Amino acid sequence: MNVEQNALFAPPSEAWTPVARNYTRLRRLMSLINWVFVALIVIMPQVIVLQLVAGARSSLRWTLIASSGAIIALAVWRIWRQGAIARSWAYAERESDLYIKSGIFNRRLTVVPYGRMQAVHISAGPIERAFTLATVKLVTASAQSDAMIPGLDPQAAAALRDRLTERGETQATGL
C-alpha cells in the first residue's frame, strides 16, 4: 500500500482518534459466534447423513474433513483480521466537520458537517455493555449518511455526544 492511498482517507490535519481497544475483542467474539453458526449449518447435515446412510461413509468422510478444515481455516483468518478491521474505525473532530473512516477491503470516509447533524444517539446493546462499549450514531436529514462510530468507551461516547450536539447547535443551518 503506497503513501498516496493512505492520504485518500487521511483527515486534513489532525490525527485520527482510534476507537477503544476492547472493540477488537467484541468483534472477535461476534465473528467467532458467526463462524460457529456457519460450521453448524455446513457440518451438521453431513454428520447426520454419515450416521444414517451406510453407503455414504467413505466418500462423505473426506468432504466432511475437507469442509471442516476449510471452515476452521477461514474462521481463524477472519477472527485474526477482526483486529485490523476494528482498528480501521477511527474519527476526527475538526473545526466544522466530523470525519469517520472505516474498513480495510471496502474503505470509506464519511464527513458530516456539524451544522447538518439533527441528533446524536448513543446506544449500547447487552454484548456491547459487557465489553463496556457504546456506539455513537449521527442523524442527518439524509438516510444515506449512515454515520456511526462503534466501539467507544461509554464516557468517551457521552463526551463526544455532548461536544457534537453543542457544535451542532452553534453551527446549525436550516434545511
Added chain:
Amino acid sequence: MTQYPDHEPFHVVKSEPTQDRLLEHPHPLTPIAKSWIAIVAVGYFILRDAPDLLREAPNGGWRTLADYWYIPMGLMAVVLMISLLAGYLTWRFTSFIIDDQQVLIERNFISKRSERVAFTKIQSVDVTQPLVARLLGLAALRIDVGGSGSNANIEYLSRKRAYQLRDYLITRAHGKHTGVISSAQTPVGTAFVDASATDLRIVAVPPSRLLASMIVTNSTIIILILITVTVGFAIWRDQPLALASTSLLLPWLLGMAAYLLNRMRNEWNFTLTMTPDGGLRTASGLTSLTSQTIPRNRVQALDISQPLLWRIMGWYRVRIDVLGLELEASGNVPANLLLPVGHKSDVELVLKTLWPRLALNAIEMHPIPRRARWLRWFDAQTFSWGFDERVLVAAGGLLRRRTSIVPHARVQSVRISQGIIQRRLALADLQAHTTPGPVDVVCRHLDHSAARSLAMSELDRMRQARSSPELSLLYAPTEPPRWAPPTVQL
C-alpha cells in the same frame, strides 16, 4: 380582503372567531365516495340472487318478479337509507372550521375528535380525486404538516370548494393574509385539469407521448429479443415445443404490464404549473386526479434520466427529492416526478422554472480515468462529474443515462468509498448524501486524488452556499421574478 397589521392594537378583538370564519361540512355524498364498493357489492348480490328468488317460489309453479318486487327493492331501499343516514350523520357531526389562524377538523359522532392545523405549520396541500369522487364532483384535501403520519384530511368537498380552499390554505401558508370568505371568488380548474386562470402552465405531457414512452423501454426490448430468440430457435431446429418456454416469460410480462398500467394511471395527463405565489404544482391521473404542490425551496436534488431507447426520441424523465416527501408519499401520487417524459426543451423549461439560476450547460464536466474500464467494461466512457459554485453534478450510465444534480446547500454529508479493485486502480467514489427520495448523487470511479480534493472542496462549497443567499438557485428576494404573476383577486 381583511388585513390585520401587526401594530393593530385591537388585534385580538378584531380577529374574534365570528369575524372571518368559515364552517364547512363534508359533502352529503361523501359516504358514497368513501364506501361505494360496499354499496356496489350489496347491489351486485341482490341482482345476482333475484333470479333464484323467482325459481324457488313456495307454492310450486312459477311466479313473476312482480310478486317479489318488494324483496330486492326493499333491500335496495335499506342500503340507500343506510347510506343516506350515514351521509346525514357525517354531514351533521363533522365540521371543518377555517378561521384566521388555523384549520379545525371536528368529528363529534360518538367520540369527540378534534384536529387542529395551524397555518404556519402547513407544508403543502394536495387535492385528490379518486374515480368515484371525481364522477360525483367531489375532491379531498390532504394537508401535509411535515411530520410523518400527521396529515390532516378533509374528505370530501365539492371540487370547486376544494380547489378554492387549497388556494386559500397555500396563500395563508405562505404567510399572506386573505379573507377566507372572499376566497370563494377565486377562479378554479375543472375535473380534468387543476389549473385556474391565474396559473402558468409550464409543461403538459400528451397521453400519446406517455403511451409511446412506456412501450419504448429497455424491458420491452429485452422481452422482444428473448421471444425472437426462442421462436427463432424453434423454427431453426424444428422444435415447436420450444415455443412453450416463452410461457416462462409470463410472470415477468404480467409484472411489467402491471407496472406500466400503474404508471399510466398515475402519470396520465400530467401537467406542471406555476402558481401565482411561485410554487410548483403537478397534476396527473387517469381515473383519479391528484394535484400536488411542491414548494421550490424544499426540493433537495434532481435527476434527469434517459433509458437507452428514449435517446432515439430524445426523451427524458425528471425526478426530484423533496424534503419530507417519502417515495410513495400518499398512495398513488407520483410525488417525486417533475416530468414523466419530455423533450430536451421541456427539461430545460422545467429546470429554468425550478432553479432559475442553474446553468447546467456552463458546468465543465470531467471524464473519469480510462483505467476505470477494468471495472466498468462497457460504460466507463459515460461517467463524468462536475460542479460550479451552486451545484454538484454526477452523470453516467449506458442502459439508463442519468444526470444527478444537487445544490451544495442541500448536501447533508459526503463520503469517499473505495473497494479493493478500485484501490488497485487508484480510483474512488464520491457520494453526496441527500434527503430520502429517488435521487442518488454518486460520482463514480474518480481518480483518487480528484475524489479527495473534490470531497474536501465540496465541504467548503457546502458551507459557502449555505451561508450566502446569493448562491441560491432561486432568485434573490430583491430580484423580480422573470414571470410576473397576474394580479390575483382574493
